Amino acid sequence: MSETCDALVLGGGGAGCSAALHLAKRGLRVILLERGLVGGQASGVNYGGVRQQGRHAAELPIARRSREMWGRMREIAGTDAEFTVTTHLKLARNAEEEAELVAYLDIARDYGLSLRMVGSNSIHLEYPWLSNSVVAGSLSPEDGSANPRLLAPALAHAARAAGAVICEGTRIVELSYAGGMFLLRAEDGREFQAPLLLNVAGFWGGAVAEAFGEKAPVAPMSPNMMVTEPLPYFITPNIGVVGGNVYLRQIPRGNVIIGGGHGESDPSKPWSRALPEVSLQTQAHAVALVPELAGAHVIRSWSGIDGVTPDHLPVIGPSRTTPGLFHAFGFSGAGFQLGPAIGAIMTELMVDHATDVPLDAFRIDRFQTAAGDTP
């Protein structure tokens, strides 16, 4: 016996849960299929940055739209998932990096994102806890952070309330398309059918696309994350650096969340873990940036599995092979902030067949060479 509905959403990350919510709100009968628990991989274990600054220009329209939704998250999902406008401060540690920050100001302005350059004099006045290795910073006043452990479950909870069916613990082992219907079979034999299928399966999205004859090179990527014991609250902005080898933020409770580099993973289990050498290297970068962190106790490290593409941009848009199939995967470590808007945008694509957000840069066939094969 198979369950039939209007749209299947494959993957319970932030984007998938948001899509289930938006599709259900448009009156579609939606079933979301998730192998583990919603928000169990990249969406749930990431750093929690709600950041527009520093993104590729092509991502900024989505990020702008998502930021607007983050501001209404309590209304959308019933909780703000601890979203806080902390500002985001991106730091330069030499003149070259500073030039990169300056160059980005114009890109941001084109998309309505206002940034403020903080020069070498004022940066140490405004942020006296930064080390002398910092020469300048770029401040994004409307960026912030949220609790990644809460977003996907909250959106899934809201989606359920809107009528979507969320099937956790449902591992899909077979996908097919015939007669205008997608047929997905789970490991336990259950079958699901719909004329629309949204592939929001993160790293596993590449395999889903391939099942329909589309190649998108996606590699597993595991963020190497850790957190300190609570310290007096002094790091108010969400901190990044040019080059990105360390990023850190402190929550008002006092814990400092630190990321940088990559851990190890085995997507077949799925299993992932921070790597000790990477953690130590990142700790050194963090202390070099904020000397007061020296001696603070790290109490936990973790990782998860995201999918990274060769150009570090996601695949977003309709399938080129199969009508009714839509993709949004491979967010390459930067999808948490985008998740809410992706759900809304994909709903527009699937229901209205159009969206105002330019998506050309994210086409799935961009990886194809002249020979028609992936490089």
Next chain:
Amino acid sequence: MRIAVIGAGPAGVRAVETLVAAGHRPVWIDEAREGGGRIYQRPPQSLRRDARMLYGFEARKAEGVHATFERLAPVVDWRPETLVWHIRPQARRLSTQHQGRTQATVDYDAAILCTGAMDRVVPVPGWTLPGVTTMGAAQIALKTQGCSIGARVAFVGTGPLLYLVAYQYAKAGVTVAAVVDTTPFATKFAAAPGLLRGGATFVKGIYYIGWLRAHGVRVVEGATPVAINGTTDVQGLRWRGSDGREDLVACDAVGMGWGLKPEAQLADLAGVPFRFEPLQHSWIPECDTSGRTPVEGHYLAGDGAAIGGADVAELAGARAALALLQDAGQSVDAVRVAALDRALAGQQRFRIALERAFPYPAALAASVADETLLCRCEGLTAGELRAAAREDHDVGPAPEMNRAKAFTRVGMGRCQGRVCGPAAAEVLAASLGRDVASIGRLRGQSPVKPMPMLVPEATP
């Protein structure tokens, strides 16, 4: 062959002894400065006292473990005051930090994890007041520092350690205000036939209880702790007797504990599967009776594998080392292996009776009052955890422990759930109306214990 032994308690000492006798020179790591483990922990040199005074009936065993340690430490790669904070079983590499300062990695071909145990705690209103410690901590204060946790001390909990520590305190001249056992006499009595298998161990247990009563110490059985009174320090211990009446003793410190649980985070990081052991009412890493785990090259011994006490640990340490040698293709003394297996099997039968005599009070843990602090690191009450199990929870109900951690922060603090984990699992399982074994356990993550970030090398 590069062998690593982690832990220098009774299990670690006997494992290393066996390996050295077979011609190996293992890397041997412990967080402490010296061998002996928690059970036979020694005072610093300036506070050294007679072993008989420190370890009572166990003095001879303690001296045996210490003497063996001292003989072995110089002939192996002994690394004291070193925390193993991560293990990578595929790479067979340990990450260690010495004295909170120096990082080092250790590559190994085979490892024996002898990581010991820690107290199991049931939160009681007032349990975070200064002056409240675990039973194990109370004992270590006495053994190692020659300190009492108070001038007038009450002990609450269950298990052999309850009576032993109370006895040791009273012998040391501390006023023991009361010994409050949550297990009724009838439960212990029912287990008595099995306990007789323990021979001397059982007799010692009876002796402690008798001695305490004979010296006028109040011993209450089948009690339910109500609260530890006080606002800034401990003023008294309140409980409800088996007859339902409330009672109170004045005291300035409380030692509490409900048996022990394995300190098995390294086994967890090493990828050893865990199973819920109903009798110990605890998640334990899987290994066979020789200490072999399903992860090749990784062995467990002592309380870190399953709670068995110091005598079992000595046997299991030797046995695990022999298993390692066997697996490496070295010939071992079959008679010795058989003798160890027999001795371990005998101990196991006694252990089963002991667990029946002093069961973990799961119902008590599950019924911790809503307003009682459950996770002290994160300041989370039992009521807040219960709320996360409800259908109307704002991000949906948490169906298992790690999701509950994600939603509420339970077990996310400095202790990483080592203290609050067992009670939190009972609270969550009861709220979900499910069996505690079905809601999983908190995943281990490195570092195994909080680890200071180091100052990068200063550039001149």
